[in-house]
Amino acid sequence: xxTVENLTKKFGDVTAVEGLTFQVEEGEVFGFLGPNGAGxxxxxxxxCCLISKTSGEGKIADYQIGKAADSLQIRKMIGLVPDNVGLxxxxxxxxxxxxxxxxxxxxEGRRRENxxxxxxxxxxxxxxxxxxxxxxxxxxxKLALARALVHEPxxxxxxxxxxxxxxxxxxxxxxxxLEIKKQGRTIFLNTHNLDEAQRIxxxxxxxxxxxxxxxxxxxxxxSLSRPKTEIRLAQVTEALVSALRKLIPNKIEVSGDKLIIDxxxxxxENPTIIAAITSTGGQVREVTQLVPTLEDVxxxxxxxxx
Amino acid sequence: MRISKAxxxxxxxxxxxxxxxxxxxxxxxxPLIVGIGLPLVLRFVGARQGGLSSTRxxxxxxxxxxFFLIGAAMLPxxxxxxxxxxxxxxxxxxxxxxxxxxxxxLLLGKSIASFIPPVGAIYISSIVFMALANxxxxxxxxxxxxxxWTIGLILLLLAPLSAxxxxxxxxxxxxxxxxxxxxxxxxxxxxxxxxxxxxxxxxGAISLDTRTLLIISAVILIVDIILFYLSTKTFQRxxxxxxxx
Numbered sequence: 001x002x003t004v005e006n007l008t009k010k011f012g013d014v015t016a017v018e019g020l021t022f023q024v025e026e027g028e029v030f031g032f033l034g035p036n037g038a039g040x041x042x043x044x045x046x047x048c049c050l051i052s053k054t055s056g057e058g059k060i061a062d063y064q065i066g067k068a069a070d071s072l073q074i075r076k077m078i079g080l081v082p083d084n085v086g087l088x089x090x091x092x093x094x095x096x097x098x099x100x101x102x103x104x105x106x107x108e109g110r111r112r113e114n115x116x117x118x119x120x121x122x123x124x125x126x127x128x129x130x131x132x133x134x135x136x137x138x139x140x141x142k143l144a145l146a147r148a149l150v151h152e153p154x155x156x157x158x159x160x161x162x163x164x165x166x167x168x169x170x171x172x173x174x175x176x177x178l179e180i181k182k183q184g185r186t187i188f189l190n191t192h193n194l195d196e197a198q199r200i201x202x203x204x205x206x207x208x209x210x211x212x213x214x215x216x217x218x219x220x221x222x223s224l225s226r227p228k229t230e231i232r233l234a235q236v237t238e239a240l241v242s243a244l245r246k247l248i249p250n251k252i253e254v255s256g257d258k259l260i261i262d263x264x265x266x267x268x269e270n271p272t273i274i275a276a277i278t279s280t281g282g283q284v285r286e287v288t289q290l291v292p293t294l295e296d297v298x299x300x301x302x303x304x305x306x
Numbered sequence: 307m308r309i310s311k312a313x314x315x316x317x318x319x320x321x322x323x324x325x326x327x328x329x330x331x332x333x334x335x336x337p338l339i340v341g342i343g344l345p346l347v348l349r350f351v352g353a354r355q356g357g358l359s360s361t362r363x364x365x366x367x368x369x370x371x372x373f374f375l376i377g378a379a380m381l382p383x384x385x386x387x388x389x390x391x392x393x394x395x396x397x398x399x400x401x402x403x404x405x406x407x408x409x410x411x412l413l414l415g416k417s418i419a420s421f422i423p424p425v426g427a428i429y430i431s432s433i434v435f436m437a438l439a440n441x442x443x444x445x446x447x448x449x450x451x452x453x454x455w456t457i458g459l460i461l462l463l464l465a466p467l468s469a470x471x472x473x474x475x476x477x478x479x480x481x482x483x484x485x486x487x488x489x490x491x492x493x494x495x496x497x498x499x500x501x502x503x504x505x506x507x508x509x510g511a512i513s514l515d516t517r518t519l520l521i522i523s524a525v526i527l528i529v530d531i532i533l534f535y536l537s538t539k540t541f542q543r544x545x546x547x548x549x550x551x
Contacts, residue, residue, distance in 0.1 A: 011548070045400075045547070048404045049404075050400065050403055050404055050543070050544070050547055051544045051547065051548065052544060072406050072408070075404060075405060075406040076406045078404070080400070080401055080404040082397075082400040082401055082404075084397035084400065085397075086396060086397045086398035086399070086400055086401045086402075087396070087398065088318070088322060088396060088398060089396060090321075090322050090325040090326065091318070091321065091322065091325075095318075095321065099314065099318045100401070100405065102314045103311065103314055103315075103402075103405040103406065103407055104405060104406060105406075144401075147401065148401075
C-alpha cells in the first residue's frame with residue numbers, strides 16, 4: 001500500500017530525512033519511532049503530499065508522491081491526524097466533521113452516518129453541537145481522529161495521536177485505533193510512546209534521519225537486546241560483587257539487592273553464575289530471566305546512533 | 307478548478323466570520339454609518355439656515371457615493387486577512403491542505419467568503435442610502451437624484467473590482483504575516499490610493515464623472531490581474547506549512 005525507496009528531504013543545508021526505504025502492506029499498522037527532529041513528521045508530510053521530496057520515490061497504492069497529477073488522488077484516499085489537531089474552534093464538532101466530509105466528497109447520507117458513528121464511538125455525540133473550542137485537549141484529539149476518518153480513507157496517517165493526553169483519553173484513542181485496525185485499514189503511526197507502538201503496531205521502524213531498523217516488535221527485541229539475568233540476593237556487598245567479577249566474565253550491574261548480569265546463553269551461563277555467587281557466600285533469593293522491552297531496544301539504538 | 311470545492315470552503319469561512327464579533331460589527335456598522343448616517347448629514351446640513359443649494363447637493367452626493375468604494379476596498383481586508391491568518395492561528399492548514407483541494411480552489415473559496423458579506427453589506431447600505439438621500443433632497447432638487455450613472459458605476463463595477471483588489475492584496479500580505487492584526491493593518495493600505503482619489507475630487511483636482519470612474523475601473527482591473535498572478539505565486543503551500551506550523 002505504501003512503498004518508499006531512498007526517500008530524502010532536505011530543507012536548505014539541513015537533511016531532515018535521508019534514504020528511507022520501506023514498505024507498508026495493506027491492512028498493516030506501521031509505527032515510526034524516533035526522537036524529536038528524527039524526521040517522522042517530515043516523512044508523513046511527504047507521504048501526504050503536503051511537502052515535496054528532494055529525491056527518491058514514494059508510492060501510495062499506484063500513485064506517486066511528488067507527481068502533481070497523482071497528489072489529488074493520494075489525498076482522496078488518505079486521512080491525516082496531524083500533531084496539531086487544527087480544528088475550527090468557532091465551529092461545532094459536527095460542523096468540523098461535516099466540512100471535511102464535504103471536501104472529501106463523501107455523499108450526504110453516508111457523511112451524516114459516519115459523523116454519528118465516529119462521534120458515538122469516541123463518546124462525543126452528546127457534544128456534537130458544542131463549539132470545538134470549548135473541548136478539552138483529549139476531546140479535541142478524538143475529534144481530529146473522527147475528522148480523519150469521516151470519509152473512510154484507505155490509509156490513516158497519525159502523527160503522535162496520544163501525545164500530551166491524560167491516560168484515560170490516551171487509552172480511548174488507542175482503543176479506537178485498535179478498533180479501526182480491525183476494519184482492515186492501513187495505519188501509519190508516528191509515536192514517541194514505546195508501549196503504544198508495541199501494543200498497536202504490526203511492524204515498527206526506528207528513525208533517526210535515516211531508518212535505523214525495521215521489524216515486528218518481537219523481531220526488534222530479539223535482534224537488538226542481549227538477554228539479562230536478574231538475581232535477587234539476601235544481601236549485596238562490595239566484596240561479593242568484586243569476588244564475583246573475578247569468577248565470571250559477564251557484565252554485572254548492581255541495583256539495590258539485585259544483580260543484573262548480561263548473558264549470551266542463559267541456559268548455559270545461569271548455573272555457572274549461581275554457583276559462583278554461592279561459592280562467594282551470596283544467598284540467592286530469586287532468579288529472573290529479563291525479557292528486553294521495546295524501550296530497551298529503542299534506547300540502545302538511539303544511544304548507538306548518536 | 308472545481309467551483310463546488312471553493313464554495314465548500316467559502317461557506318465554512320462565512321460561517322466562521324459570522325461567529326467573530328469584530329467581523330459582524332464591521333459588516334453591520336458600515337451600512338449603519340454610510341446608509342443612514344450620510345443621509346442624516348444631508349438632512350441636518352440642508353436644514354440649517356441657507357441649507358445646501360441645488361448645485362452643491364449633487365457634488366456632495368457624488369462624493370458620498372465614493373464612500374461605498376472605499377468601504378468595498380476596506381471591509382474585505384478584515385475578512386480576507388483573517389481567512390488565511392485564522393488558519394494559521396487555529397493551526398488548521400495542515401489537515402486542510404491534506405484534503406483533496408487545489409491551491410486555486412482554496413484561494414477562490416477564501417476570496418468568495420471575503421467578497422460576498424462585505425459587498426452584500428455595501429449593496430444593502432447603498433439601497434438604504436439612495437432611498438434616504440432621495441427623501442431628504444427631493445424637495446431641494448425637485449427630482450430623485452439616485453439611481454444615476456455615477457453610483458451605478460461605483461456599485462456595479464468599481465466596488466466589486468476594489469473588493470477583489472483588496473482580497474488579492476490581503477492574500478499576499480497574509481501569506482507572509484503571522485498575525486491577523488498585522489495582516490489587517492497592512493491590508494488596509496489598499497484603501498490609500500482610493501482615499502487619495504476622493505481627496506483629489508474634493509479639492510477639485512479631478513471630477514468623479516462617468517469617464518473618470520471608467521478610467522479608475524480600468525486601472526483597478528489591470529492591478530487586479532497583476533495581483534491575482536502575484537497572490538497565486540505567493541501562496542506556496544509547502545513554505546506556508548513549514549513556516550506556520
